[in-house]
Amino acid sequence: MKDRFHENILKVIVVLLAIVIGSGISAEAASQVVWQIGKFDQSPEEFKMPKRRRMVQQPATEVVYIVGKSKPAEDWPAYQPASADKAGSPARPYTIQFELPQAPEGVYTLKVGLLSRSARVAQLRVEINGHPGLFYQHPKLNYMAGEWAGPADTIAFDFPARFLEKGTNKLALSAIYNAPPVDNDRNAGLGYDAIELDQDSAGKFPSDAVTADIDRKSVV
Numbered sequence: 001m002k003d004r005f006h007e008n009i010l011k012v013i014v015v016l017l018a019i020v021i022g023s024g025i026s027a028e029a030a031s032q033v034v035w036q037i038g039k040f041d042q043s044p045e046e047f048k049m050p051k052r053r054r055m056v057q058q059p060a061t062e063v064v065y066i067v068g069k070s071k072p073a074e075d076w077p078a079y080q081p082a083s084a085d086k087a088g089s090p091a092r093p094y095t096i097q098f099e100l101p102q103a104p105e106g107v108y109t110l111k112v113g114l115l116s117r118s119a120r121v122a123q124l125r126v127e128i129n130g131h132p133g134l135f136y137q138h139p140k141l142n143y144m145a146g147e148w149a150g151p152a153d154t155i156a157f158d159f160p161a162r163f164l165e166k167g168t169n170k171l172a173l174s175a176i177y178n179a180p181p182v183d184n185d186r187n188a189g190l191g192y193d194a195i196e197l198d199q200d201s202a203g204k205f206p207s208d209a210v211t212a213d214i215d216r217k218s219v220v
């Protein structure tokens with residue numbers, strides 16, 4: 001009888017161990033954050049604000065944000081003017097530079113939280129180490145109170161590990177607005193809420209899905 005009791009206890013321990021190990025494996029397979037810039041809170045307050053705290057065109061300076069060194073409040077502007085803001089001037093990309101200590105593997109997901117205060121909604125151009133894609137926003141009204149409340153959208157897409165490399169990587173974001181400029185409305189551009197790169201190291205990316213995925217939303 002006593003032996004059977006011990007046997008049952010042993011069975012329970014084995015089952016519990018299996019559950020713990022199983023949950024550990026599934027946790028490892030889940031997506032992990034590689035880096036995040038800002039917070040997804042439908043506000044650009046953590047970023048570098050233009051003068052008078054309005055979402056207006058900022059001086060055209062080169063933006064290179066180095067993950068691990070740069071600070072959102074000092075190095076990433078809350079707003080990015082679109083290409084047509086100034087009579088069709090070319091888009092100035094904001095670049096994120098980051099290091100990968102290991103060879104990239106699996107599937108990566110980029111999430112870009114955007115805010116807009118203009119009816120002229122800019123498109124987001126993303127270039128990952130030279131691989132371009134163009135994404136259209138579908139802003140939803142944001143009813144959060146505050147000076148910056150406005151339509152918001154988060155663009156998220158997967159891309160394969162082969163877009164990245166061990167060592168230094170560059171990801172460039174641009175605001176594109178191709179309609180003719182209108183004198184009384186120069187506010188087409190992107191407001192940033194947060195940007196995040198995730199990795200699912202166990203994920204598999206279908207070999208023909210990149211083009212399909214990016215083409216669905218882009219005209220590069």
Ligand SMILES: [Ca+2]
Binds near residue numbers: 038039193
């Ligand atoms: Ca934010």
